[in-house]
Amino acid sequence: MARRPNRRERIRSAFDGFHRAASRALGAAEGRRDRAAARHAEVMAELWLRETGHDAARRDPGLARVLGNPRLAGVLARVAEDRAHVFDRWQGDSPQTLSEIVADATPGAAGDAPADWRPVAGAVEPTGPVPEMWVLGTGSVEGGAPFRVAVPLLDGAHLQVVSTPRSRDRAEAMVEQLVLRTVRYFRPGAVNVHVWDVGQLAGALPGLYPLTRTGLLTVHDPTRLGRLLDQLADRIRRVQTRVLADGATSLRELADRTGERPEAWLVAVLVGNGRELPEAELRQLQRVARGGVAAGVQLVLLDVPAALPRPVETVDFGDPPGVDPADDRLPVPVRTSVTGPHVLVEPDPPVPADDVTAVCEAIAAGHEQWRGRLGAFKDMLPRRRGEGRSHDGLKVVVGHEDGIPAELSLDDHSPHALVGGPSGSGKTNLLLAWIAGLAAHYGPDEVELYLLDFKEGVSFTPFAPDPDGHRADRLPQARLIGVNINTDREFGLALLRHLSEVMRSRAEAARRHGATKLAELRVERPDLRLPRIVAVIDEFQFLFTGRDAVSAEATALLEDVARRGRSQGVHLVLASQDVSGIDALWGRSAIFEQFVLRIALPRARRILAQDNEAALALPRWHAIVNHDSGVAHGNHVVRLPEAGGPVVRDVQVTAFTDFPDTPEPVVFDGARAPSHDALAARLPADGVPRALVGQFVDVHGSPAAAELSDGPGRNLGVIGPDARVAVPLLCSAVRAVAASLPDPAGAQILLVPLAPDAAAAAGALAPDLPGTVEKVSADGFAARVAELAATVRARAASGGGGGHASLLVVVFGADAAESMLDRTGTEDLRALLRHGPGVGVHVLGWWQGAQRLKTLLAPPGAAIDDLGAWVATGVQGTDLVPLLGGQPLDWTPTPGRALFLDRSRHGRPQLVILTDAGGGGPDTVAGGGV
Numbered sequence: 001m002a003r004r005p006n007r008r009e010r011i012r013s014a015f016d017g018f019h020r021a022a023s024r025a026l027g028a029a030e031g032r033r034d035r036a037a038a039r040h041a042e043v044m045a046e047l048w049l050r051e052t053g054h055d056a057a058r059r060d061p062g063l064a065r066v067l068g069n070p071r072l073a074g075v076l077a078r079v080a081e082d083r084a085h086v087f088d089r090w091q092g093d094s095p096q097t098l099s100e101i102v103a104d105a106t107p108g109a110a111g112d113a114p115a116d117w118r119p120v121a122g123a124v125e126p127t128g129p130v131p132e133m134w135v136l137g138t139g140s141v142e143g144g145a146p147f148r149v150a151v152p153l154l155d156g157a158h159l160q161v162v163s164t165p166r167s168r169d170r171a172e173a174m175v176e177q178l179v180l181r182t183v184r185y186f187r188p189g190a191v192n193v194h195v196w197d198v199g200q201l202a203g204a205l206p207g208l209y210p211l212t213r214t215g216l217l218t219v220h221d222p223t224r225l226g227r228l229l230d231q232l233a234d235r236i237r238r239v240q241t242r243v244l245a246d247g248a249t250s251l252r253e254l255a256d257r258t259g260e261r262p263e264a265w266l267v268a269v270l271v272g273n274g275r276e277l278p279e280a281e282l283r284q285l286q287r288v289a290r291g292g293v294a295a296g297v298q299l300v301l302l303d304v305p306a307a308l309p310r311p312v313e314t315v316d317f318g319d320p321p322g323v324d325p326a327d328d329r330l331p332v333p334v335r336t337s338v339t340g341p342h343v344l345v346e347p348d349p350p351v352p353a354d355d356v357t358a359v360c361e362a363i364a365a366g367h368e369q370w371r372g373r374l375g376a377f378k379d380m381l382p383r384r385r386g387e388g389r390s391h392d393g394l395k396v397v398v399g400h401e402d403g404i405p406a407e408l409s410l411d412d413h414s415p416h417a418l419v420g421g422p423s424g425s426g427k428t429n430l431l432l433a434w435i436a437g438l439a440a441h442y443g444p445d446e447v448e449l450y451l452l453d454f455k456e457g458v459s460f461t462p463f464a465p466d467p468d469g470h471r472a473d474r475l476p477q478a479r480l481i482g483v484n485i486n487t488d489r490e491f492g493l494a495l496l497r498h499l500s501e502v503m504r505s506r507a508e509a510a511r512r513h514g515a516t517k518l519a520e521l522r523v524e525r526p527d528l529r530l531p532r533i534v535a536v537i538d539e540f541q542f543l544f545t546g547r548d549a550v551s552a553e554a555t556a557l558l559e560d561v562a563r564r565g566r567s568q569g570v571h572l573v574l575a576s577q578d579v580s581g582i583d584a585l586w587g588r589s590a591i592f593e594q595f596v597l598r599i600a601l602p603r604a605r606r607i608l609a610q611d612n613e614a615a616l617a618l619p620r621w622h623a624i625v626n627h628d629s630g631v632a633h634g635n636h637v638v639r640l641p642e643a644g645g646p647v648v649r650d651v652q653v654t655a656f657t658d659f660p661d662t663p664e665p666v667v668f669d670g671a672r673a674p675s676h677d678a679l680a681a682r683l684p685a686d687g688v689p690r691a692l693v694g695q696f697v698d699v700h701g702s703p704a705a706a707e708l709s710d711g712p713g714r715n716l717g718v719i720g721p722d723a724r725v726a727v728p729l730l731c732s733a734v735r736a737v738a739a740s741l742p743d744p745a746g747a748q749i750l751l752v753p754l755a756p757d758a759a760a761a762a763g764a765l766a767p768d769l770p771g772t773v774e775k776v777s778a779d780g781f782a783a784r785v786a787e788l789a790a791t792v793r794a795r796a797a798s799g800g801g802g803g804h805a806s807l808l809v810v811v812f813g814a815d816a817a818e819s820m821l822d823r824t825g826t827e828d829l830r831a832l833l834r835h836g837p838g839v840g841v842h843v844l845g846w847w848q849g850a851q852r853l854k855t856l857l858a859p860p861g862a863a864i865d866d867l868g869a870w871v872a873t874g875v876q877g878t879d880l881v882p883l884l885g886g887q888p889l890d891w892t893p894t895p896g897r898a899l900f901l902d903r904s905r906h907g908r909p910q911l912v913i914l915t916d917a918g919g920g921g922p923d924t925v926a927g928g929g930v
């Protein structure tokens with residue numbers, strides 16, 4: 001009987017059936033999954049292709065392997081077809097359109113065909129529109145129609161060019177052409193080129209070398225990249241801080257806004273060898289790149305690997321992978337960041353070397369002409385006069401640099417200026433142009449001028465009122481004018497003291513209003529008159545001659561003004577033809593450092609920084625103007641026109657017409673004696689008699705007079721060997737006292753001419769004096785002294801302290817008294833000097849020398865204080881020492897000058913100028929009088 005399958009077998013067969021069914025089901029699922037996966041792969045591939053771009057995806061090594069799968073061929077074909085379709089459409093009229101756009105963006109020399117280049121210099125002004133792009137070659141897409149290819153450069157973007165050894169020459173040629181386009185486009189001088197080549201000193205861009213002749217091209221030492229980058233960085237900083245002061249963010253914006261482009265472009269071509277720069281230089285380069293475009297600094301890098309901040313464009317002369325780099329026959333595929341990877345660029349063929357040289361020579365010649373172009377000084381003056389505001393500083397155009405107006409700025413950045421140039425180099429001309437420029441720009445409420453000339457010349461005289469009244473005008477901005485003051489350093493001292501005082505009061509005002517500098521104070525207090533002050537001191541080195549008290553005080557004051565002037569709007573302009581003067585400053589670095597503006601005329605030494613010798617090579621009528629303490633990168637070669645007397649005068653006449661009511665300036669004229677009458681009229685009318693002896697050297701030209709009050713020692717001694725000076729001096733002092741006596745009618749005046757040569761003068765004086773005038777002869781002198789001593793004793797006994805009639809004893813040639821008086825007589829004279837003033841009796845005497853006077857004033861019966869005031873003329877300082885209680889005194893007498901000591905007012909003798917009537921007249925001053 002058949003065996004019934006057992007339960008186990010039934011189970012197995014059931015499982016087999018299940019397995020078969022499951023296998024069938026699984027097989028079907030696998031097929032579906034494979035189909036889905038393939039479909040997915042195609043979709044993904046298409047997605048990548050379309051997203052990444054057909055060509056890029058094919059170049060991508062990761063994707064290329066996937067796309068090589070034959071199963072994806074359909075997708076690839078489909079995408080390639082679409083791409084070709086798009087390109088075909090583009091190939092239609094796009095190249096033409098592109099060429100037109102490029103032509104528009106590259107006018108003139110920015111885009112012309114190199115074959116057409118002629119040896120002529122450009123003429124476009126840098127203030128005009130700047131080409132947006134510069135042509136470098138021709139491009140095409142997949143062999144389609146060619147179109148011109150250009151890159152942005154000046155004010156647009158830096159350029160980075162990468163080449164291979166095979167393509168390096170082509171790359172260099174392209175760089176040379178591009179740079180030459182920028183130089184050719186503008187008029188010479190608008191673009192300056194700097195080349196640094198890591199490999200060689202003279203190698204890169206050889207065609208441009210003729211440009212070095214006039215400084216349009218500078219070739220830098222291969223080992224000194226850091227220095228070039230420093231210069232570029234300094235230039236950017238200067239443009240940012242100084243040129244773009246009015247809120248413009250770039251030179252281009254400034255030019256658009258103001259029509260002025262005060263700085264030339266600077267194209268720096270760095271030629272490397274593909275190796276990385278040292279870290280420090282790389283960082284410096286990146287900094288330059290960052291600020292460069294806005295400041296007119298254009299980088300062109302060839303094989304200098306560096307990640308530059310945008311904006312930067314690239315041109316890549318790279319070989320495609322797999323090309324034999326040694327095979328010269330193969331074309332070099334060039335691609336640019338502007339045109340992208342699809343456009344194959346063919347740089348323009350190199351211009352023959354001779355043609356490049358010819359073009360550059362023409363540009364250098366044009367540059368020379370430009371430089372020489374003499375902008376007339378009158379064209380530099382503002383059309384609207386006196387309207388400038390000096391809040392932020394004083395700016396004046398005095399010449400041209402490459403045809404661009406060059407300014408001198410006195411402001412917080414460059415508060416003081418140092419001007420140097422040997423005799424005949426045009427220093428005076430420059431100072432006159434500067435002063436006239438200031439006066440043309442700024443009214444008297446904006447600028448005040450203090451002008452001092454230590455030369456024998458009279459350069460500043462025309463700015464002062466005409467003493468003879470032949471002309472009515474004067475420079476209204478001038479507050480002080482010093483001429484012919486060659487030996488009187490005290491004039492310089494007076495000026496510096498005054499400036500120091502002005503600064504002190506301004507600082508106080510500023511403190512009260514919480515301001516830290518002049519500009520702030522002016523905003524705070526628009527009602528205050530706070531002009532900037534410019535003090536010009538020509539041949540200032542005179543201030544430092546001698547090692548005496550004057551020099552020491554001048555140095556201290558100069559340092560004070562130099563340091564604090566910046567914030568108080570007080571500016572110094574020191575000029576010298578003499579190296580020793582400058583040397584004197586070099587030794588005083590605290591002063592010297594403050595002179596940030598340096599102006600060096602041809603052959604000037606030591607004005608600029610130590611290693612900056614640019615002034616030695618300057619042509620005539622040029623100057624190096626440097627607002628950076630004389631460091632080389634701040635050099636500007638400025639062509640200076642002749643200011644010319646008539647133009648300067650025209651400025652003055654116009655200014656005087658516009659501002660007729662300004663007060664007259666103080667005039668220090670070393671060759672003119674001040675008027676006795678004018679000075680006497682300025683003495684206070686307070687009932688105190690005053691003996692006028694001259695004029696102090698201060699900015700107010702104050703009268704120098706001894707008060708003959710009732711105080712002790714109120715007598716006056718005139719000391720001087722020359723009767724022609726001393727006698728008029730004594731007479732004029734007596735006249736002034738007589739004119740100021742409180743009781744002229746009741747006064748008694750004794751005239752005692754002990755010296756025979758004074759008799760005539762005493763005789764002439766008598767009729768001019770009030771009260772009772774009596775002449776006492778030498779014979780009667782001894783008796784009269786005894787009488788006077790008795791009078792003094794009697795007056796004292798009757799009570800001192802005023803109420804006595806004035807009694808003046810005027811002794812001419814008092815040295816003779818010693819031999820005329822016996823011991824008692826001498827004691828009486830001493831008593832007269834000591835006790836007389838308290839009871840209205842004053843002695844005014846002339847002594848020929850200090851020796852006799854000293855003997856007379858010797859203790860125990862007398863003291864030097866008994867002669868409380870003296871004025872010495874024609875006497876060596878050392879001879880006066882006994883009258884100063886031994887204090888040293890270094891003074892060499894000069895005609896028309898005297899030392900005046902009024903013990904009640906001064907600790908030391910003061911320089912005074914003798915008046916026309918008091919020993920300073922034309923008869924007594926050698927070479928004096930005008």
Ligand SMILES: Nc1ncnc2c1ncn2[C@@H]1O[C@H](COP(=O)(O)OP(=O)(O)OP(=O)(O)O)[C@@H](O)[C@H]1O
Nearest residue numbers: 422423424425426427428429430577621640641642
């Ligand atoms: N920029 C200029 N262009 C033409 N001539 C000039 C110029 N500057 C000065 N001169 C002329 O040169 C001469 C000397 O000039 P200036 O008096 O300015 O020189 P200086 O350096 O001050 O010499 P010194 O100290 O001897 O007076 C003058 O006759 C002046 O007219």
